[in-house]
Amino acid sequence: MAKRERRVLIAGGGIGGLAAAIALGRGGIETSVLERSSFTEETGAGIQLGPNATRALATLGILEAIEPFAxxxxxxxxxxxxxxxxxxxxxxxxxxxxxxxxxYLTLHRADLHAGLRTVTQGLAAVELRPNFAVTAIETRGDEVVAKDAAGSEAKGGSLIGADGLWSTVRSLVAPEASLxxxxxxxxxxxxxxxxxxxxxxxxxxxxxxxxxxxxxxxxxxxxxxxxxxxxxxxxxxxxx
Ligand SMILES: Cc1cc2nc3c(=O)[nH]c(=O)nc-3n(C[C@H](O)[C@H](O)[C@H](O)COP(=O)(O)OP(=O)(O)OC[C@H]3O[C@@H](n4cnc5c(N)ncnc54)[C@H](O)[C@@H]3O)c2cc1C
Structure with a gap:
């Protein structure tokens, strides 16, 4: 029997985090997306997507979801x-x-984000965990455990840091790296x-x-x- 891939934790449910969850989900790999916001805020402004980006979105089956707003x-x-x-x-x-x-498309970041969210909702392999701000990471045996300030935990086989420019994950795993x-x-x-x-x-x-x-x-x-x-x-x- 094929070895079952372990759940992947993704810190940050922004553009990169949701796209990664969709890509992994389409490959049958389960993910938990840990997002500090409630996922409902309509923040940001415009984003330009060149053909390299829209080709990637088409491959992931996301382009259709955003085209009406682009x-x-x-x-x-x-x-x-x-x-x-x-x-x-x-x-x-x-x-x-x-x-x-x-x-080559231009659109509001909130529309791109909403399109990504819509696609994740159709994927059983993707678990969205809103209001989970990762503040600590530890390894426990062969597991990685992400925690928030209230002590909630998420466990997986690996963790992707997709928590943006001011990344907490980066500051935890590579404190010497600075912006x-x-x-x-x-x-x-x-x-x-x-x-x-x-x-x-x-x-x-x-x-x-x-x-x-x-x-x-x-x-x-x-x-x-x-x-x-x-x-x-x-x-x-x-x-x-
Ligand atoms: C609110 C917002 C508005 C933006 N508006 C624009 C815009 O108008 N135009 C533009 O070109 N770019 C904008 N950006 C930046 C752009 O989205 C990203 O630079 C780019 O898409 C790269 O995506 P990313 O997934 O790496 O980061 P982002 O899209 O920035 O996503 C990072 C995600 O991680 C979450 N997060 C951060 N820290 C934690 C933590 N400790 N635990 C859990 N989750 C965490 C954030 O809430 C966010 O959802 C915006 C980013 C954000 C967060």
């Missing part, structure tokens, strides 16, 4: 941020999909697209280049909202 921009339009002059345009849309074999601030800070906003002036109403990814700063905008929520991100040098590198 937007397929027609191009990336690059502008001089001072003069406003258009410098270049890179075609996306159907031509990029044909060229790369998968679409390095890039020197730039991103500021983001969402605005309704209806009534926006040209060229901000265009169905494209807009990129405006300036001295030590740039601005990116693209439609999300199926095209209803515009996600705007301004990246400028400065800031302190703290969690926003």
């Amino acid at each position: 937007f397929m921009p027609e191009a990336i339009c690059i502008h001089d941020g001072i003069s406003g002059r258009r410098l270049q345009s890179v075609p996306l849309g159907k031509s990029a999909e044909e060229r790369y074999g998968a679409p 390095r601030f890039t020197g730039a800070t991103a500021w983001r906003a969402l605005v309704p697209r209806k009534g926006l002036p040209s060229p901000f109403d265009a169905p494209v990814v807009g990129l405006w280049l300036g001295p030590r700063a740039h601005l990116v905008h693209y439609p999300v929520r199926g095209g209803d909202d515009l996600n705007v991100v301004a990246v400028a040098e400065g800031g302190v590198g703290s969690q926003g």
Whole structure:
């Protein structure tokens, strides 16, 4: 008889954690996703998914779940941020999909996360454990045990740290590893697209280049909202 794979613990039910649970679940491996939030918060703003990402999502059977909320921009339009002059345009849309074999999509992180959650709910191998903030990890015999501050435990054969940039798992297994601030800070906003002036109403990814700063905008929520991100040098590198 084939050896049964042991349950895998996944700390963090964000984008990476849920995608890992789906990939393992499709392979018949049971997982417990330990997520500190209740899974119901609609947080975040826009995310761009290149064809490499959407191809992976298609392989995992996730693309269908997010396509209704995604937007397929027609191009990336690059502008001089001072003069406003258009410098270049890179075609996306159907031509990029044909060229790369998968679409270039933009969407709200909450829609991507909700799509991933919907897929996990159809997989018996995936157990979601909300409100479980991993604070400690220990090995007990051949098991790994993850604990939260209230003393709840989860046990498995291995553990994947998918608890994001400010990872507790990383600080526990590799305390010497530290984050390095890039020197730039991103500021983001969402605005309704209806009534926006040209060229901000265009169905494209807009990129405006300036001295030590740039601005990116693209439609999300199926095209209803515009996600705007301004990246400028400065800031302190703290969690926003
Ligand atoms: C609330 C939120 C909003 C975001 N918004 C955007 C955005 O608008 N645009 C963008 O490009 N990127 C955004 N990101 C970052 C982006 O999702 C990730 O950088 C990227 O998707 C990598 O995914 P990840 O799974 O490694 O981390 P994340 O997607 O950050 O997921 C990490 C998960 O781990 C959970 N977690 C953290 N610590 C613990 C712990 N100790 N125990 C259990 N669970 C824990 C978090 O609650 C989160 O669900 C956001 C991340 C978060 C958490």
